[in-house]
Structure formats: structure tokens, C-alpha cells
Amino acid sequence: MTTSIRPRRSALYMPGSNARALEKAKSLDVDCLILDLEDAVAPDMKADARAQIVAAVQGGGYGDREVVIRINGLDTAWGEDDLKAAIDARPDAILIPKVNSPADLERAAHKLALGNAPQTVRLWAMMETPLAMLNAAAIAACGRDPEVRLSCFVMGTNDLAKETRAKLNPGRAVMMPWLMTCVAAARTGGIDILDGVYNNFSDLDGFAAECAQGVEMGMDGKTLIHPKQIEACHAAFSPSEEEVAWARKINEIFALPENASKGAIQVDGKMVERLHADMGLRVIAIADAIAARSNA
Known part of the structure; x- marks a missing residue:
């Protein structure tokens, strides 16, 4: 990404x-x-x-x-x-x-x-x-x-x-x-x-x-x-550390081969849909861009 x-x-x-x-x-x-x-x-x-x-x-x-x-x-x-x-x-x-x-x-x-x-x-x-x-x-x-x-x-x-x-x-x-x-x-x-x-x-x-x-x-x-x-x-x-960690976690789990065709999965006892993973991608991108600015 x-x-x-x-x-x-x-x-x-x-x-x-x-x-x-x-x-x-x-x-x-x-x-x-x-x-x-x-x-x-x-x-x-x-x-x-x-x-x-x-x-x-x-x-x-x-x-x-x-x-x-x-x-x-x-x-x-x-x-x-x-x-x-x-x-x-x-x-x-x-x-x-x-x-x-x-x-x-x-x-x-x-x-x-x-x-x-x-x-x-x-x-x-x-x-x-x-x-x-x-x-x-x-x-x-x-x-x-x-x-x-x-x-x-x-x-x-x-x-x-x-x-x-x-x-x-x-x-x-x-x-x-x-x-x-x-x-x-x-x-x-x-x-x-x-x-x-x-x-x-x-x-x-x-x-x-x-x-x-x-x-x-x-x-x-x-x-x-x-x-x-x-x-x-x-x-x-700015996204919180918790928001970023959660976004990374659900995207990593959706990326596993066994979840490739699934529209929803369970993560930490919660039902998570693929749309939440897509929303998380923006959270991650914003967080990474902010970090890049801070480290420049």
C-alpha cells in the first residue's frame, strides 16, 4: 500500500x-x-x-x-x-x-x-x-x-x-x-x-x-x-495509536490466504466486514503520512 x-x-x-x-x-x-x-x-x-x-x-x-x-x-x-x-x-x-x-x-x-x-x-x-x-x-x-x-x-x-x-x-x-x-x-x-x-x-x-x-x-x-x-x-x-493498531490488525488478518474470499471475519470477538478493512487502509495511510512529515 x-x-x-x-x-x-x-x-x-x-x-x-x-x-x-x-x-x-x-x-x-x-x-x-x-x-x-x-x-x-x-x-x-x-x-x-x-x-x-x-x-x-x-x-x-x-x-x-x-x-x-x-x-x-x-x-x-x-x-x-x-x-x-x-x-x-x-x-x-x-x-x-x-x-x-x-x-x-x-x-x-x-x-x-x-x-x-x-x-x-x-x-x-x-x-x-x-x-x-x-x-x-x-x-x-x-x-x-x-x-x-x-x-x-x-x-x-x-x-x-x-x-x-x-x-x-x-x-x-x-x-x-x-x-x-x-x-x-x-x-x-x-x-x-x-x-x-x-x-x-x-x-x-x-x-x-x-x-x-x-x-x-x-x-x-x-x-x-x-x-x-x-x-x-x-x-x-490525527488517528490515535489504538485506531491505527486496529486498522493494521484487521487488514493483516484479511490478507491471510484463508480469508481471501471472506466478506466478514471475527477479530477479538468482534464481527468485522471487509469495508472496515478498506476504511482502515485510509487510517493507516494518513498515519504513515503524518509520521513521514514528523520525521522529515
Whole structure:
């Protein structure tokens, strides 16, 4: 089995207008960095932030962290220039905000093709509008189209609350239908999905509880707004030693010749189906990828 799966437990937003933050990001133990040109950057700083991000990405030094550039919307005054600059910078991915339909991603993908961006440059989609919630399955289906390059959903819960007028209260009960719809859509598209941010970065207990909720929902990780959130995020979204040991055990037993044709077996007094072994393969792959990052 290969470990081609990439851990995306944590994705930290870093403002592109803050040169010190872009430099500090090189030393943070985070899986993904979202270098932001959109919400975190004032209008009069957009051009400077764009130049800083391009220089930072091209300069390297981010190691095995997945580097993502969030551009402004393509219908804004900065979007087209942002996308062109991001293509030139060659990050791991470009995050498209306010995605409402597959057409928004297809438009961006067309620009990547025209700019001769290598296939290693992927697209991520912000899911943060009412229309995105209604079109989640169609948007996620872009993950099955190699020309569109979609590899991840990012939940924009703050914008979703603003656009729907729903309350973003502790427990997020009113958000749950949209969050779970996007999880289901992501799975049909074969892509990852990252939970939205937790705004009170000083409330580590509340943050940990929301991470646990994200794990229960099946999220692959969470977006962060402060480095102090990284540790709790990794603790929540990393498979435990017990989970990994169990996954390895049932896969080893299913691999025995006498179990090759069986759909279910007994392990330690429990009935285990082959689907549990398949689920375990991902647990093992994530654990191996995390270990590889830690040992790098």
C-alpha cells in the first residue's frame, strides 16, 4: 500500500500583506498554509500582498507544507491579476472564493491551462454561499474531472452565516445540514473537505470541541486563524495509536490466504466486514503520512 494520501489536518490562513507572517509560516508545524489575498487583505494592500505572496512562494522554504494561495473572486477588480500571479507562483493549490457552480471552477481551470500550470497545481473551492449549498453535489463532481483539478472543499462558515443570516452559535446546529451536505458531496467527488474557522482563538476549549465535532462529521481537517490552534487541531484529526493498531490488525488478518474470499471475519470477538478493512487502509495511510512529515 502506498501513502499517497496527504494529511490536511490543519490549514492556517496567513495574510499576504504581512511579510513577517509569511516568513514565520515556514517554521510552523502545520499541514497546509493558505496565503490569503482576499478577506485578510485591505483593498489598498491587494497589489502589494500579491507581490509578496508570489515572492514568498517562489522563494520556497515551506518544506513539505501544502502551500495554497487564496485569490480574490474572479469577478472582483483584483481576481484576474491574482489568478495570473498565482499561476506564475506555482503553489500546490489555488483557492477560489465564493464558488457558486461548476462554471466558476471551470473558468479558473481554463486559466490554469492557458497559463501552462503543471497538473500539480490544484484548485480548492470555498463553499460559503447559499447557492454553493444548493449546488454542492455538482461542484464536487468537478473532482472527477481531471481538467478541473479540484481536490478540496473549504467551508467558509462566517460568510455562509452572513449570506444566509443564520446564527453561528456554539454547536452550530443550524449549520449542520449544510456542513453535512458538503461532506457528502465531497465524498461523491473524491475530494477532501476542511471545516470552517473558529473565531475566538483564545477559547481553546471551545476550539477543541469544534474540532471533535468536525471529526465526527467526517471532515478531513480544519481551517485555522492562529498558530495556537494547531496543536489541538492535530490532536483531534490525527488517528490515535489504538485506531491505527486496529486498522493494521484487521487488514493483516484479511490478507491471510484463508480469508481471501471472506466478506466478514471475527477479530477479538468482534464481527468485522471487509469495508472496515478498506476504511482502515485510509487510517493507516494518513498515519504513515503524518509520521513521514514528523520525521522529515
